Amino acid sequence: MYKSEQLALSLKHLIETGAWKAHEKLPSLRQQVEISGFSLITVMNAYQELEAQGLIYSKEKLGYFVAENPLQAALAKKVIVNEKIEINSLVFRYLKSIQSEKIIPLGSAFPDSQLLYSPKLMQTLAQQAKYRVGYEQMPSLPPGNYELRKLIAQRYCMQGIPTDPSDIVITSGGLDALNLSLRAMTQAGDYILLQETIFYGAWQAAENLGLKVITIPEHPEHGLDIEAFKKAITSYPIKVCLMMLNSHNPIGFTVSDEIKFELAKLLHQHEIYLIEDDVYEELYYDQKRPLSMKYYDQQNLVLHCSSFSKTLGAGFRVGWVYAGKFSEHIQHLQLMSTISVNSFIQNALVDYLSHRHYEKHLKGLRTTLKRLKNQYYQYLSKNLPENCTVHYYPSGYFLWVTLPEEADSSRIYESMIQNNIGIAPSILFYRENKKQNHIRINCSFEMNETIIQALDLMIVQILEIGLRS
Missing domain, CATH: 3.40.640.10 (Type I PLP-dependent aspartate aminotransferase-like (Major domain))
Structure with a gap:
């Protein structure tokens, strides 16, 4: 056992037995070095481990404190501490990969542009350009x-x-x-x-x-x-x-x-x-x-x-x-x-x-998105394996799909992008590495032959996972 793990267990015992009360300040890092005899790095690692478990929390320039009613195993599973976020590079690579006009944009965050940019809006823009250049x-x-x-x-x-x-x-x-x-x-x-x-x-x-x-x-x-x-x-x-x-x-x-x-x-x-x-x-x-x-x-x-x-x-x-x-x-x-x-x-x-004009546009947009989302939901529910779940909610234009537990949605995304098809893997939305078996599908595009072929290829990829497992 590492020294930091040994120290973390000792401190955890003090918290769980009530020797240290909720919101009580812990000894500072340097004080804990003097008390325990461990190095500063060891103490720091032990405190960070306790914080990750939800047993203590830190306040900038004030130090570490005991969490209220220290989170037990059930709560530790529910509430996750993310000390350092690293996602910008991942998102950048993903957005670059789906920006080509060749990509079928089932991973896009925006509705199909064919549903937007209403004629009245375009007409308004033209009038603005013609008559109001001075402002x-x-x-x-x-x-x-x-x-x-x-x-x-x-x-x-x-x-x-x-x-x-x-x-x-x-x-x-x-x-x-x-x-x-x-x-x-x-x-x-x-x-x-x-x-x-x-x-x-x-x-x-x-x-x-x-x-x-x-x-x-x-x-x-x-x-x-x-x-x-x-x-x-x-x-x-x-x-x-x-x-x-x-x-x-x-x-x-x-x-x-x-x-x-x-x-x-x-x-x-x-x-x-x-x-x-x-x-x-x-x-x-x-x-x-x-x-x-x-x-x-x-x-x-x-x-x-x-x-x-x-x-x-x-x-x-x-x-x-x-x-x-x-x-x-x-x-x-x-x-x-x-x-x-x-x-x-x-x-x-x-x-x-x-x-x-906006109210009329919104009414038509909602009607179309509802129709399209229902079509995608029916198609995926019928054709995906039984161990997949398509989550349907009556709004917007996304479907959230739960894949088999052994599935890695990032691998499915990588395979799909090689075929010029974009989907959004759960790693973009969820930072816990243990749970990456979800994908988001944009349902705002008319279900033409191209879209159906893209969905079918995705379904084949998911079926192959089931055969391998």
Whole structure:
């Protein structure tokens, strides 16, 4: 047994027997060196091992502390500590591999462009280009076009969320909104909480900012495991949560209003901020639009981020954040990075939204996505092996597929990309190496012969795994 393991076991015994109480500060690294007689490296490794097990947590410049009601085996399985995130290189290689026009984009994060870029929008852009060239001489600085912010604020008000245009900051897409929000609310070494499986942009942001990530699992029925959430926020000094609760990417679930209400109460009780990634908020299938966490926010603890890129096209990289009291700080950060959002596009969106063309476009888009997703679901459910599960939720355009336990979705992706077919392996969304048997499929493309052949090749790859096992 290594010396660090020996020390970790001794310290773990002190915690589990109650000799060290919840939130009690541990001896500093140098004090522990003097007490134990081990080297500084050995002590450091032992503390890091206990932190990875969820038994202790660290506070920047303050040291290490005992976790509340130290996490036992069941909780250790649920809540995962990610001290160092390394995903940017992986995501870069993946995005480069699927960018060619030859690739069948079943791994794309965006809907089929044929469903977006409505004729009315193109007409509006043409009119803007013809009659309003002068305004481009003056850049649209943060917080962005006032009329556009006013229209977005009105949309919040229609959902029962009192909003002023000053609460809104226009950003260069939804990911820019998330990054700016995290930068405004955290610093290197802070703990943030993510869902165990989540859009890779959240992992990238955590890596870029040097954040420590606590993850909680998805609940098989409710989407969000509220009990794991409670345990995580009482065991670690969580600075901010970043979550996707409506039409979750990649899985697809929408968390119920009851769970959202409970989540809002916990955020208020523990004074924890939430950044809500809600870029798929308009792509619901039912008549009733799902509520955002901002609806339940009575203490200005929620920053709501969204975008037009998933409904109007990837080229419309115009997003926003409902920043509230963080508005000015985010604007300062924006001036040091993206500076401003394209004023031409902002003005075109003002015209387009003002004439309610957007509502008609959204209605048609939802109808088409629902039809296509049902077709993909029926085809995959019928043709995939019985030991595969296709997870269907009534929103968005993704299907999340669970493969046999022995399957490695990264290998399937690598094989598919050699045939110019893109899929999204779970390693992009889930950082625990033990569980990489999932893939995300983009279902927004018409099921023509090319798409069916691509799906059939993927099914063959999965069947071959079953034969080998």
